[in-house]
Amino acid sequence: MDKRQRRILKIKNKDKKRNTSSESNDVLKMIKTKRVVLDSFMDYFTHYAFTLIFAIFPLMIIVFSLKGFTFKWDSFLLFIISLSLFGVAFFMQYHRLRFKQVSTTISLEDLHKIIKETAVELDWQTSLVGKGAFASTRPSFWSGSWGEEIKIFIDKKNNQVLVNSICRLDMRSSVFAAGRNRRNEQRLIRKIKEYEKDKSQTTKK
Incomplete structure (x- = not known):
């Protein structure tokens, strides 16, 4: 094995130890907090993405209101209902990580x-x-x-x-x-x- 191959092997072993240490820390954290650790942005997005559907209408109301649009009372009723559904769905997903x-x-x-x-x-x-x-x-x-x-x-x-x-x-x-x-x-x-x-x-x- 030449010098270059030894260097590559050393880097691989270091990466493996780093990944193992990270996984071990995640496990210890999960045992301590009694909650699943989401490792990346994509994990968070996948777990919570469906709940964002209920946030679309409230966000539209807020954006258009800031731009000067006025809405009737029934639009604000839908705003409250949609926001409530978003809150319920988000809480359900958060609770499922326990x-x-x-x-x-x-x-x-x-x-x-x-x-x-x-x-x-x-x-x-x-x-x-x-x-x-x-x-x-x-x-x-x-x-x-x-x-x-x-x-x-x-x-x-x-x-x-x-x-x-x-x-x-x-x-x-x-x-x-x-x-x-x-x-x-x-x-x-x-x-x-x-x-x-x-x-x-x-x-x-």
Whole structure:
């Protein structure tokens, strides 16, 4: 290996460490804040873009009012309704970035097993990484969803599992997923609680 090749390899290794460190910081931040971290402007845009539809009419009213146009009372009523819908839609999307939490003392190995079982049941494409898992779905066109991405973190320090499912950020912006995000979260939480209950009953016997 010549000097130029060694330099290229050194740069690649440095970039890899930087990316790994950044990802690790994001994970720690998500565990601490209990919220999904959106990595880029496009992630923010995709997650919130659909809500902007409700802001178009209020913005038009404001712009034309500044230019001297006058509007009847029914236009201002539509302004209030549109602005309210925007607020509701924005709050829904903001709230969906929160992790659902479930307390558990299940071992890391058993939690990995539960995650894998849930992935098979719900057709997740899953990647287990230490004390966490990242999964995604590619449902059919008729499912009512463009796909979901699921993040799962095992916080052994606080004996908790954090799970969040939102519409995929690499697909089209969407507010609704036909209940699939809720199903993803609740199915995993339910299986953890059932396992915890069975384990408790076995211990008592």
